Amino acid sequence: MNKSVKVCVTGGAGYIASFLIKHLLERGYTVHATLRSLNDDSKVGLLKGLDHAETRLKSFEGDIYNPTDFAAAIDGCEFVFHIATPMQHHKGSQYKDTGEAAVAGVKIIAESCIKSKSVKKLIYTASVMAASPLKGAASGYKxxxxxxxxxxxxxxxxxxxxxxxxxxLTEKVVLSYNGLGIDVVSLACGLVGGETIQPFLSSSITVLIEQVMNDATLYKGLRELEDLDSKVPIAHSQDVIEAHIFAMENSDMNGRFLVASALLKSAEIASLIHKHFPNINIPPE
Structure with missing residues (x-):
């Protein structure tokens, strides 16, 4: 692929997005990154500090709760990585909850991609939390x-x-645009751990290692994911980045894909931690 092409990454300061931007810049791509606010020095500074950011990175404001903001960042790009997702609801907004906001946002982003005439593919960062193999109420798993x-x-x-x-809801909507002037790839990512360029632990990493942290609330989240998917799908951050770039660079790739290298019970995660770090005590419960 001609590395002079422009790509857009939404939610640019997030765990996966910031790491993806780092790798895209290193591989020669020009990146349009969106941030909720360009006045947030910590997030703007995180991206500005990346190698090649001075020459090949441009930041734009873009908030899911104001999705029309994304059109400027998408304009002129050949590929769009939609990673931004609302985690907390903005009370008093035009939307009733985060789901409605996320769906409205992805519709406008997809339509902006189509209207741009430059975007070939929209790559959506989905979650295994949307891909449960549950058969139905109390009837087990597929x-x-x-x-x-x-x-x-x-x-x-x-x-x-x-x-x-x-x-x-958002993944179903974004996939409905596949073939309507653009290709769409949806990457259902497992619980992501591994490298980060952020100066703090992401929520994904903290859930993954919460048994070490002995945090009952986070443990509840880990068990909910295990109940939802039968086991916990896990992915390394480097593999997640490679999957996103692979989806972009392979022109015939579209549709829905799972990104996970292992599926483990929470007890197996605890056993692996104890095996490699025997000095760490994990409560039996």
């Missing part, structure tokens, strides 16, 4: 997680009810 798996929207989860519904 034999495998595949493209037909969608999480029910009425699960009684405390931690991730809104997030599950938001990611499920």
């Amino acid at each position: 034999d495998a997680m595949d493209e037909t798996c969608w999480s029910p929207l009425d699960l009684p989860y405390e931690m991730y009810f809104d997030y599950i519904n938001s990611k499920t």
